[in-house]
Amino acid sequence: MDAGALSKSDAQKQKFSNLAMNFLTKWGTIITIILLIGFFAISMPPFIKTSNLLTILRSISIVTVIATGITISLTVNGFDLSVGSVATFADSLVISAFVWYEFGLVPAILLALGGCLLVGLANSFLIVKLRIPDLLATLSMLFIIEGVAMTYTGGGSISEGMPRLDGTETFGRLDPFFKSIGSAPWIIVIMLVVVTVVHIFLNYTKHGRYLYVVGGNLEAARLSGIPVDRYRTLAYVLAALLAALGGVILGSRIGSAQINAGAGYLMPAVAAAYIGFSVGGAGRPNAIGTLMGAVLMGVLENGLVMMSVPYYSLNIVKGVVLAIALASTYFRKR
Amino acid sequence: MTKIAIEFPGVKALSGVDFQVKTGAIHALIGANGAGKSTLMKILAGAYSHYTGSITIDGQQVEIRTPSAAKQLGIEIVYQEVDTALVPYLSVAENIMLDVMVNRMGKQQFVRWNEIHRSAQQTLNRMGVKIDTRELVQNLTLAQKQMVLIARALSEQARFLVLDEPTAPLSTTETQELFRLIKDLAYNNNVGVVFISHRLPEIFEICEDVTILRDGLVVTHQPVSEVRPLQVIELMLGHRFDETYPKTKVPIGEKIFEVKNLSTYDSAVGNASMYVRAGEIVGVAGLVGAGKTELSKAIFGALPQKQGEIYLKGRKITVRTPYHAVQQGLALVPEERRKEGVLVEEPVYINLSAASLSLFSSALGFLRGAAEHASARKVISDLGIKTPSDSQKVAYLSGGNQQKVAVGKWLVTEAEVYIFDEPTKGVDVGAKHEIFELIGKLVAAGKGVIYASCELAEIIGITDRTYVMYDHTIVKELVTAETNEAEILFYSTGGK
Numbered sequence: 072m073d074a075g076a077l078s079k080s081d082a083q084k085q086k087f088s089n090l091a092m093n094f095l096t097k098w099g100t101i102i103t104i105i106l107l108i109g110f111f112a113i114s115m116p117p118f119i120k121t122s123n124l125l126t127i128l129r130s131i132s133i134v135t136v137i138a139t140g141i142t143i144s145l146t147v148n149g150f151d152l153s154v155g156s157v158a159t160f161a162d163s164l165v166i167s168a169f170v171w172y173e174f175g176l177v178p179a180i181l182l183a184l185g186g187c188l189l190v191g192l193a194n195s196f197l198i199v200k201l202r203i204p205d206l207l208a209t210l211s212m213l214f215i216i217e218g219v220a221m222t223y224t225g226g227g228s229i230s231e232g233m234p235r236l237d238g239t240e241t242f243g244r245l246d247p248f249f250k251s252i253g254s255a256p257w258i259i260v261i262m263l264v265v266v267t268v269v270h271i272f273l274n275y276t277k278h279g280r281y282l283y284v285v286g287g288n289l290e291a292a293r294l295s296g297i298p299v300d301r302y303r304t305l306a307y308v309l310a311a312l313l314a315a316l317g318g319v320i321l322g323s324r325i326g327s328a329q330i331n332a333g334a335g336y337l338m339p340a341v342a343a344a345y346i347g348f349s350v351g352g353a354g355r356p357n358a359i360g361t362l363m364g365a366v367l368m369g370v371l372e373n374g375l376v377m378m379s380v381p382y383y384s385l386n387i388v389k390g391v392v393l394a395i396a397l398a399s400t401y402f403r404k405r
Numbered sequence: 406m407t408k409i410a411i412e413f414p415g416v417k418a419l420s421g422v423d424f425q426v427k428t429g430a431i432h433a434l435i436g437a438n439g440a441g442k443s444t445l446m447k448i449l450a451g452a453y454s455h456y457t458g459s460i461t462i463d464g465q466q467v468e469i470r471t472p473s474a475a476k477q478l479g480i481e482i483v484y485q486e487v488d489t490a491l492v493p494y495l496s497v498a499e500n501i502m503l504d505v506m507v508n509r510m511g512k513q514q515f516v517r518w519n520e521i522h523r524s525a526q527q528t529l530n531r532m533g534v535k536i537d538t539r540e541l542v543q544n545l546t547l548a549q550k551q552m553v554l555i556a557r558a559l560s561e562q563a564r565f566l567v568l569d570e571p572t573a574p575l576s577t578t579e580t581q582e583l584f585r586l587i588k589d590l591a592y593n594n595n596v597g598v599v600f601i602s603h604r605l606p607e608i609f610e611i612c613e614d615v616t617i618l619r620d621g622l623v624v625t626h627q628p629v630s631e632v633r634p635l636q637v638i639e640l641m642l643g644h645r646f647d648e649t650y651p652k653t654k655v656p657i658g659e660k661i662f663e664v665k666n667l668s669t670y671d672s673a674v675g676n677a678s679m680y681v682r683a684g685e686i687v688g689v690a691g692l693v694g695a696g697k698t699e700l701s702k703a704i705f706g707a708l709p710q711k712q713g714e715i716y717l718k719g720r721k722i723t724v725r726t727p728y729h730a731v732q733q734g735l736a737l738v739p740e741e742r743r744k745e746g747v748l749v750e751e752p753v754y755i756n757l758s759a760a761s762l763s764l765f766s767s768a769l770g771f772l773r774g775a776a777e778h779a780s781a782r783k784v785i786s787d788l789g790i791k792t793p794s795d796s797q798k799v800a801y802l803s804g805g806n807q808q809k810v811a812v813g814k815w816l817v818t819e820a821e822v823y824i825f826d827e828p829t830k831g832v833d834v835g836a837k838h839e840i841f842e843l844i845g846k847l848v849a850a851g852k853g854v855i856y857a858s859c860e861l862a863e864i865i866g867i868t869d870r871t872y873v874m875y876d877h878t879i880v881k882e883l884v885t886a887e888t889n890e891a892e893i894l895f896y897s898t899g900g901k
């Protein structure tokens with residue numbers, strides 16, 4: 072009987088630690104962000120200045136927009152590795168439209184989005200119709216589009232006044248408004264609008280719900296009468312479009328097309344999307360969580376740079392924080 | 406097992422349960438869906454470590470907190486959720502010998518494939534089932550998967566064997582075969598068997614003792630010979646119960662649905678023709694493997710159709726995919742709930758609206774959350790789904806309650822013809838009653854129902870007319886009021 076009493080208090084302890092665990096998994100990311108901000112603010116007061124906070128938001132915008140696209144591909148239990156290349160491609164398309172073809176603002180952006188829409192459709196074709204596993208299909212697409220972008224630009228870079236590869240002079244100029252979307256406040260506004268719209272789409276419309284249902288159990292979704300192929304296609308197309316938007320903003324930021332400019336955004340975007348899973352207890356890919364994931368990494372990077380951690384060591388800390396954040400999502404007692 | 410208690414977030418699954426089994430006997434464990442049967446047995450098998458209470462074997466207190474501890478003590482279990490316990494992309498032999506390969510390899514580093522296949526084959530022979538040991542498990546039917554899982558438990562020398570609803574997907578013949586085996590184990594090999602089932606006649610057929618659970622407590626524990634079936638039902642439900650099938654008389658109207666010469670490519674369905682009239686419940690009887698599931702799926706567009714025509718309300722319709730089927734007004738409650746029916750990682754309310762989301766969204770596609778939750782709560786109370794709230798993940802519901810969710814999600818839709826494929830599998834008697842009553846309401850509203858089942862009593866009890874399938878074809882059409890179980894069985898075993 073003694074043993075029974077003992078195990079009872081054990082059970083209570085366990086219950087408490089379960090509760091604590093639950094709380095941590097749900098709010099771990101946000102708590103970490105707050106702690107980090109607190110820590111940096113105390114050790115370096117300039118960190119907390121509005122201008123610096125805006126810098127952080129600006130620095131995460133492109134990652135967030137691209138990561139939101141990845142989030143959508145994750146809802147159908149898919150994965151899109153090609154987003155980095157797609158961003159590069161969009162960058163090349165939009166800059167070439169201005170510099171080579173002297174397009175106006177709207178046609179130039181539409182060209183970039185339209186081109187990348189085709190990439191999204193190609194991804195869906197490989198995955199949905201040819202049934203290639205998503206990771207492999209989008210890996211192939213990563214290479215193809217990287218190559219296409221480079222071939223199209225003839226080596227990778229385009230900027231104002233730079234002659235084309237065959238020596239033709241170019242006279243196109245970047246649109247002044249286009250130049251401004253890559254800097255605050257526009258870049259931040261775009262990011263927030265994207266996150267809000269995707270959040271509403273995923274959580275408050277039936278289409279968003281269908282995406283999650285398809286991701287939850289493909290066969291059950293199919294037998295429920297959901298046109299599963301259509302929704303999987305939609306997910307990859309949206310992922311490509313958001314990657315394209317990220318690429319357009321990137322083009323505006325750097326004011327040119329560069330070799331593999333978007334490639335560096337792939338991994339941070341993947342990280343942000345995965346960190347976002349647990350935020351607020353969603354337990355699944357979600358837009359706001361993704362934003363929080365990006366904020367976490369942005370805060371960290373900015374703070375560490377201010378503390379003059381050498382740039383070549385930054386990735387060590389970032390990787391460790393990523394591992395901790397993911398552990399708080401996946402580690403469960405029992 | 407003494408004073409066993411366990412809690413999950415928001416649910417007290419067991420509160421102080423005492424349970425004893427003897428070796429060399431077959432012990433029934435019964436109770437309504439969500440009573441705690443599976444949980445109690447999972448504790449015995451070491452699947453949970455956070456329970457309180459103690460377990461004693463041969464007068465010795467033992468510590469069981471891990472599956473391997475349970476195995477060391479000779480406790481084998483056949484889990485209720487077949488799909489969670491099998492590895493779909495491994496062969497039958499590998500699945501059967503999984504425990505041996507994991508626990509008994511010792512220093513041996515290489516797999517002796519011939520031996521694996523030979524022992525697996527031996528076990529299957531002992532059970533009298535014919536399955537190729539090289540087949541991949543993902544290609545098996547539900548009944549075959551169940552057999553593989555039972556074979557796995559048998560491949561070890563068990564002292565105690567727990568069978569959690571092993572007969573749910575099996576037909577009479579296979580069940581009898583299994584019973585022969587269980588009796589042999591208990592009486593000739595001195596194994597203690599715990600047998601869980603919602604089919605009461607089975608309990609009375611093979612068990613000596615019965616323990617009845619209700620809401621995580623033991624209601625009674627006595628020899629089977631001292632109780633009567635109706636008494637057992639009332640003890641497990643906790644209220645009075647009317648045993649007859651609730652068959653409401655509905656006027657039968659025009660033909661609303663017709664299938665002509667339907668065949669599938671892999672000849673899983675050959676040349677099937679059938680019709681349904683408004684207000685009519687049409688049975689599809691047949692043994693496991695006769696093609697009932699394939700027929701249901703082919704009608705629903707979930708299996709590719711090679712030829713055949715389908716008419717709804719006199720209009721020819723094409724049903725290429727389930728999406729088209731639902732658009733036209735068909736609904737299918739599929740057989741394998743875990744694989745095809747529910748989203749285990751999603752909450753109950755999302756599951757219940759998955760097939761009818763358009764009803765809960767505005768013209769622009771925005772969801773109306775309040776309406777969605779209200780409808781979910783209505784289904785939960787209509788079917789008595791045992792869940793702490795409509796936001797509980799389906800994975801945490803008991804097996805029978807998951808089945809109720811799979812059925813419930815279609816009751817929300819506005820279809821013309823409902824196809825039910827074994828909807829009462831693993832559902833307790835009380836809830837079966839509720840499901841029959843809901844089907845009754847559907848036909849009273851002028852809908853048509855196709856009801857596929859291998860349980861002849863249900864076919865006789867609720868249908869108006871029935872088709873009998875044998876070897877993937879419809880061999881006979883019978884008017885239910887003019888037939889009996891014997892006649893249906895005769896045709897479903899190939900009689901002419």
Ligand SMILES: Nc1ncnc2c1ncn2[C@@H]1O[C@H](COP(=O)(O)OP(=O)(O)OP(=O)(O)O)[C@@H](O)[C@H]1O
Binds near residue numbers: 416438440801805
């Ligand atoms: N992992 C879990 N998390 C939360 N609740 C759980 C979990 N497992 C079981 N439960 C709850 O515990 C109760 C008992 O479940 P259990 O599976 O033992 O029922 P059962 O008697 O086997 O029912 P059935 O006849 O439907 O199989 C149910 O209310 C169920 O929802």
Ligand SMILES: [Mg+2]
Binds near residue numbers: 443569805
């Ligand atoms: Mg159970």
